[in-house]
Amino acid sequence: MKNASVYPLKMSQPLGGALACLGINKTIPIHHGSQGCTSFSVAMLTRHFREIVPIQTTALSEIATIVGDDINLHEAIKNVISSRNPEMVVILSTGVSETRGDDVKGGLKRFRVKYKDYDNIPILFVSTPDFKGSLEDGFIATINEIIENIPEKKDKIKGQVNVILSPFLTAGDIDEIREIIESFGLKPIILPDLSETMSGVIDHFITIPEGGTTLEDIKNMGASEFSIAVGFGARAAVKILYEKFGIPFYAFDSLMKIEDVDRFFQTLSLNTGKSIPKKYIKQRKQLVDLMLDTHFYYINKSISIALEPSHIFNIYAFIKDNLGINIETVVSPSKSDILQNIGAEQIIVGDLEDLKNNISKSLIIFSNSHAYHMAKENHCHLIRIGIPVFEEFGHFLKTYVSYKGAINILSQVASIFFEHDEEDSYEPSPQSHQFL
Amino acid sequence: MANLDLEQLFNESNCNINKEKSEAERKKGCTKKAKPGLAAGGCAFDGAQTVLLPVADAAHLVHGPISCSGNSWDNRGTRSAVSQFYRIGFTTDVGENDVIFGGEKKVINACKEIKQKYNPPAIFVYSTCVTAMIGDDLDSACKKASVELGIPVIPVHSPGFVGSKNLGNKLAGRALLEHVIGTGEPIFTTPYDINLIGEYNIAGELWQVMPIFRDLGIRILSSISGDSTYKELTYAHRSKLNVVICSKALVSLAEGMKQKYDIPFIEGSFYGMRETTKTILSIAEALGDEDLIKRAKEYTRKKEEETKERLKPHISLLRGKKVLLYTGGVKSWSMVFMLEELEMEVIGTSIRKSTEKDIEKLRHAFEKNQKALIEQGGAKDIIRIMEENKGDILLAGGRNMYTAIKGRYPFLDVNQERVYPFAGYDGLVEIAKHMVNTIYSPVWKYAENSLFMESAL
Numbered sequence: 001m002k003n004a005s006v007y008p009l010k011m012s013q014p015l016g017g018a019l020a021c022l023g024i025n026k027t028i029p030i031h032h033g034s035q036g037c038t039s040f041s042v043a044m045l046t047r048h049f050r051e052i053v054p055i056q057t058t059a060l061s062e063i064a065t066i067v068g069d070d071i072n073l074h075e076a077i078k079n080v081i082s083s084r085n086p087e088m089v090v091i092l093s094t095g096v097s098e099t100r101g102d103d104v105k106g107g108l109k110r111f112r113v114k115y116k117d118y119d120n121i122p123i124l125f126v127s128t129p130d131f132k133g134s135l136e137d138g139f140i141a142t143i144n145e146i147i148e149n150i151p152e153k154k155d156k157i158k159g160q161v162n163v164i165l166s167p168f169l170t171a172g173d174i175d176e177i178r179e180i181i182e183s184f185g186l187k188p189i190i191l192p193d194l195s196e197t198m199s200g201v202i203d204h205f206i207t208i209p210e211g212g213t214t215l216e217d218i219k220n221m222g223a224s225e226f227s228i229a230v231g232f233g234a235r236a237a238v239k240i241l242y243e244k245f246g247i248p249f250y251a252f253d254s255l256m257k258i259e260d261v262d263r264f265f266q267t268l269s270l271n272t273g274k275s276i277p278k279k280y281i282k283q284r285k286q287l288v289d290l291m292l293d294t295h296f297y298y299i300n301k302s303i304s305i306a307l308e309p310s311h312i313f314n315i316y317a318f319i320k321d322n323l324g325i326n327i328e329t330v331v332s333p334s335k336s337d338i339l340q341n342i343g344a345e346q347i348i349v350g351d352l353e354d355l356k357n358n359i360s361k362s363l364i365i366f367s368n369s370h371a372y373h374m375a376k377e378n379h380c381h382l383i384r385i386g387i388p389v390f391e392e393f394g395h396f397l398k399t400y401v402s403y404k405g406a407i408n409i410l411s412q413v414a415s416i417f418f419e420h421d422e423e424d425s426y427e428p429s430p431q432s433h434q435f436l
Numbered sequence: 437m438a439n440l441d442l443e444q445l446f447n448e449s450n451c452n453i454n455k456e457k458s459e460a461e462r463k464k465g466c467t468k469k470a471k472p473g474l475a476a477g478g479c480a481f482d483g484a485q486t487v488l489l490p491v492a493d494a495a496h497l498v499h500g501p502i503s504c505s506g507n508s509w510d511n512r513g514t515r516s517a518v519s520q521f522y523r524i525g526f527t528t529d530v531g532e533n534d535v536i537f538g539g540e541k542k543v544i545n546a547c548k549e550i551k552q553k554y555n556p557p558a559i560f561v562y563s564t565c566v567t568a569m570i571g572d573d574l575d576s577a578c579k580k581a582s583v584e585l586g587i588p589v590i591p592v593h594s595p596g597f598v599g600s601k602n603l604g605n606k607l608a609g610r611a612l613l614e615h616v617i618g619t620g621e622p623i624f625t626t627p628y629d630i631n632l633i634g635e636y637n638i639a640g641e642l643w644q645v646m647p648i649f650r651d652l653g654i655r656i657l658s659s660i661s662g663d664s665t666y667k668e669l670t671y672a673h674r675s676k677l678n679v680v681i682c683s684k685a686l687v688s689l690a691e692g693m694k695q696k697y698d699i700p701f702i703e704g705s706f707y708g709m710r711e712t713t714k715t716i717l718s719i720a721e722a723l724g725d726e727d728l729i730k731r732a733k734e735y736t737r738k739k740e741e742e743t744k745e746r747l748k749p750h751i752s753l754l755r756g757k758k759v760l761l762y763t764g765g766v767k768s769w770s771m772v773f774m775l776e777e778l779e780m781e782v783i784g785t786s787i788r789k790s791t792e793k794d795i796e797k798l799r800h801a802f803e804k805n806q807k808a809l810i811e812q813g814g815a816k817d818i819i820r821i822m823e824e825n826k827g828d829i830l831l832a833g834g835r836n837m838y839t840a841i842k843g844r845y846p847f848l849d850v851n852q853e854r855v856y857p858f859a860g861y862d863g864l865v866e867i868a869k870h871m872v873n874t875i876y877s878p879v880w881k882y883a884e885n886s887l888f889m890e891s892a893l
């Protein structure tokens with residue numbers, strides 16, 4: 001076990017929790033910690049999305065940190081409600097408040113007793129200490145807490161489908177998923193929907209997420225015909241919906257691997273009795289043709305991946321199972337059951353230093369912007385993906401799921417391989433001009 | 437936490453801000469407590485890194501859980517030509533077990549690993565909220581590591597919850613004064629050796645003013661801390677003069693060096709032509725060399741002439757444009773003068789962190805429009821003032837960039853995260869070009885018409 005994490009890959013649970021809330025209409029996340037916890041999250045997400053990122057803090061200061069009472073928690077909730085008019089408030093703990101041993105659940109009960117005016121606004125608490133887990137864990141815990149508390153038992157709404165997302169999906173992904181589901185005449189409720197809040201649709205000043213999944217939508221999730229989980233991280237939430245409301249679910253750990261995308265379309269087709277739209281059949285043919293055209297150049301190639309665990313699997317399954325390309329190293333910032341399903345030369349729970357030391361064969365790395373250090377030193381190509389991506393403008397609008405997403409990724413991968421082999425794969429022989 | 441004598445940090449009798457405060461005000465210190473649910477600023481740890489991270493060849497080890505480093509490493513605009521080493525994030529990534537059993541051993545072992553793998557000349561170790569709360573003795577851990585490894589390992593007591601970024605700046609200054617400055621010697625000294633304090637080489641601004649010093653034969657002995665090496669900080673005490681640049685927070689360091697090493701200090705700014713000239717001349721005067729003073733006068737006069745000539749085409753495009761300045765401290769007025777040099781109309785400036793004297797200066801400048809001094813407020817007020825005054829451009833920090841863009845206002849980033857340098861004579865020309873670029877961009881035509889599709893048949 002290393003004592004010093006170098007070039008950290010991990011980001012914190014409170015950041016992941018806040019990210020989940022940013023895709024929900026008029027929902028404000030409050031970090032229960034010191035203000036630095038929030039300002040670092042805001043700074044990072046602002047640079048990533050290039051949008052206004054509304055996250056608040058209880059701003060624990062020295063005195064508050066030692067005393068340990070409800071004052072900051074209650075003040076923060078009151079101030080946020082009166083200044084931003086939210087429909088839902090989500091309190092996310094941090095290392096600071098967890099180390100202090102705060103009884104936030106009790107604090108919220110006392111808040112309800114003291115402030116009756118706010119009874120109609122749900123206030124949830126999620127335990128997300130940053131000395132445990134990673135961005136994905138905080139995101140999942142927050143979504144699960146919302147799913148545990150908000151959906152209501154209602155009569156079935158015909159054609160309504162729950163779609164729960166893992167943290168890695170871009171606005172391009174979300175729009176693609178929505179379009180596919182709607183093409184079968186279904187009405188998806190997507191949670192969370194960052195494509196509405198963080199992709200440039202907002203054209204005025206805001207202090208709270210606008211657009212995205214509405215509270216009403218989330219309440220209605222109990223009335224859906226079935227649920228879809230996109231990415232491994234979304235599995236737990238659809239199970240909760242099954243246990244509480246008996247809603248059947250379909251889970252897609254990868255929505256890029258051809259077999260899984262096929263199953264996605266079949267699921268929609270079987271549930272609606274409608275055939276798969278021609279447009280997608282055409283895309284699938286284009287993808288397979290692209291694979292035929294490019295498979296010559298996969299020879300002797302390796303790829304490494306360093307991302308949040310659900311994200312790793314989404315890409316891995318396509319690259320390894322469909323393209324047959326060797327995966328040299330996979331680095332995940334935290335443990336996850338999905339890592340057991342990955343076949344790579346190395347699977348490391350660690351940091352980007354571990355990636356740096358284990359990519360001697362790789363020509364391509366899939367990772368976030370921080371991995372540019374590794375790419376530079378090892379002379380390999382970085383395909384920027386995940387969070388944060390700083391330098392690739394418009395990244396969040398690109399698509400990485402379904403046949404379309406697979407085409408996008410394969411196009412990048414194969415072009416890098418081809419260019420490499422054309423330029424570097426052979427040395428001119430010293431004898432080659434002898435007979436001229 | 438016992439090591440944090442905060443009162444002492446606030447006791448800066450010579451600091452210009454404090455001199456102008458009443459006794460009671462002074463005791464309250466410089467940091468306003470953030471309001472829960474209404475806060476927007478960074479923490480003390482953030483501030484400590486602002487000051488120390490530019491020490492480019494040192495390792496910066498963050499002793500805390502992953503929020504502190506994982507969410508923030510390699511996110512600063514500071515540049516270095518010496519080394520890119522400072523851009524590597526190191527953290528003890530404190531976990532549940534460490535919270536229960538303490539993290540001192542982890543600090544020592546982490547330092548060993550860093551030394552073994554990367555061999556830096558020194559390691560700065562930052563304490564954070566959680567590691568301060570669990571009572572880790574950072575001083576003792578750093579001492580042990582230092583003895584064992586044979587390199588300086590410097591404890592920086594910077595738990596975020598003690599206060600704002602501003603306080604963190606001071607905590608970093610204190611770490612330098614206690615553990616770094618005075619531990620080394622320069623190869624040689626000259627009568628023209630000065631230190632710059634508080635210039636972090638954001639976007640390369642130090643490099644923008646370096647040629648001025650070179651031309652005048654003034655040597656920057658230690659840059660605290662833009663584009664610096666650990667070694668150059670160790671001999672900062674041999675300088676003849678400290679020049680505190682645009683950073684009220686590090687007056688405490690200059691004050692400390694005056695007490696400890698009898699080095700006088702002056703305050704200055706490199707924003708705008710007039711301020712740059714003023715700063716250069718006061719450095720020359722403080723060094724007291726008649727010939728230097730004469731040369732400095734001649735040099736700055738020539739530079740101003742040149743600059744005015746270069747500015748002409750830009751001023752014709754900026755003249756009379758209404759600008760809102762939303763930044764802090766000295767910049768709130770030094771940049772006002774800078775904008776006036778470009779013949780722009782300043783419709784407001786924030787005075788959140790300014791002294792009475794600063795405010796007086798501004799009252800004078802804004803005789804006709806006292807509303808222009810913004811006491812406090814946030815993004816909402818920015819939008820309101822821009823609307824009421826029909827502002828043409830907002831100058832603020834990156835955090836407010838998307839406020840401006842969503843409000844459909846031209847914007848220029850003038851704070852920490854900026855990509856372009858605006859210091860000295862060249863910087864004035866640069867900032868003029870950048871304002872012209874955003875104000876006259878064709879994009880606004882389309883941004884204002886975003887309803888086009890909705891109104892079409």
